[in-house]
Amino acid sequence: MRRVLSLLVAVVFVFGAMAAVSMAGVNKGAEKYTIDKCQKRKPGVPFNHYQHQAIKGVTCKTCHHKVKEGATPKGCFQCHQCTPGKAPKAMKAFHKTCKGCHAKMKREGKKTGPTSCSKCHVKK
Ligand code: HEC
Ligand code: HEC
Numbered sequence: 001m002r003r004v005l006s007l008l009v010a011v012v013f014v015f016g017a018m019a020a021v022s023m024a025g026v027n028k029g030a031e032k033y034t035i036d037k038c039q040k041r042k043p044g045v046p047f048n049h050y051q052h053q054a055i056k057g058v059t060c061k062t063c064h065h066k067v068k069e070g071a072t073p074k075g076c077f078q079c080h081q082c083t084p085g086k087a088p089k090a091m092k093a094f095h096k097t098c099k100g101c102h103a104k105m106k107r108e109g110k111k112t113g114p115t116s117c118s119k120c121h122v123k124k
């Protein structure tokens with residue numbers, strides 16, 4: 001009887017924990033990052049993650065292009081390294097994603113982020 005009861009308690013606990021995880025939803029990551037894994041020539045880039053998540057029309061997939069529906073995204077550097085490997089190198093991935101979007105919005109006359117080097121690569 002004791003065994004059955006403790007098993008029941010364990011089952012209830014596991015389901016409770018699972019529900020808590022699914023209620024919390026996906027992990028949104030940190031509010032802010034400094035993207036600075038490959039600095040050789042330019043200083044690191046401060047990035048307000050939550051500000052970008054809140055932009056109209058932007059989804060997680062806008063940047064986390066490899067993420068599966070409902071899964072927690074991985075950091076870009078897990079695949080994009082400082083030198084080219086299986087995935088294009090980090091500088092290319094970030095310039096295309098970050099600068100690419102800012103430049104496109106600028107052409108469309110919308111308020112957006114910087115396209116000039118020193119406004120992203122901010123000296124500390
Ligand atoms: C919208 C923001 C943004 C703009 C504008 C931008 N960059 Fe970057 N750049 C980044 C990010 C993010 C990285 C990735 C940083 C890392 O890997 O540590 C990066 C990486 C780099 C790197 C590789 C890291 C290193 O120090 O060797 C170089 C070089 C670089 N950028 C040069 C430039 C130059 C030159 C310009 C202007 C023509 C420019 N960037 C404009 C965001 C930007
Ligand atoms: C404008 C681009 C952009 C958008 C939109 C975005 N992210 Fe991110 N996210 C990043 C960058 C850049 C990093 C830091 C990458 C690094 O340092 O490797 C990051 C990091 C993360 C991390 C940490 C990953 C790790 O293992 O370190 C999580 C989790 C995450 N984001 C979740 C989300 C979720 C959930 C959404 C949608 C609600 C989202 N992100 C939208 C660019 C973005």
Ligand code: HEC
Pocket residue numbers: 063064065066074075076077078079080086087088092093094096097
């Ligand atoms: C699971 C591995 C993985 C992760 C995580 C990942 N990428 Fe990629 N990325 C790739 C691969 C592989 C490619 C090559 C084309 C393809 O397979 O889609 C690529 C291509 C790209 C390209 C197109 C580059 C070009 O030359 O056209 C951009 C831009 C990019 N990634 C940005 C990002 C950013 C920004 C993040 C993080 C927010 C990120 N990637 C996270 C694997 C990844």
Ligand code: HEC
Pocket residue numbers: 035045046047048051052055058062063094097098099101102105111112113114119120
């Ligand atoms: C979907 C388009 C889009 C992408 C992708 C994007 N940005 Fe932005 N970014 C914006 C917009 C729009 C703003 C202006 C937000 C505002 O002022 O409310 C902005 C603002 C910024 C600013 C200025 C913040 C401030 O407080 O003045 C920086 C720095 C920046 N982005 C860096 C980045 C970096 C680094 C990446 C890539 C990891 C990135 N952005 C990707 C659209 C984008």
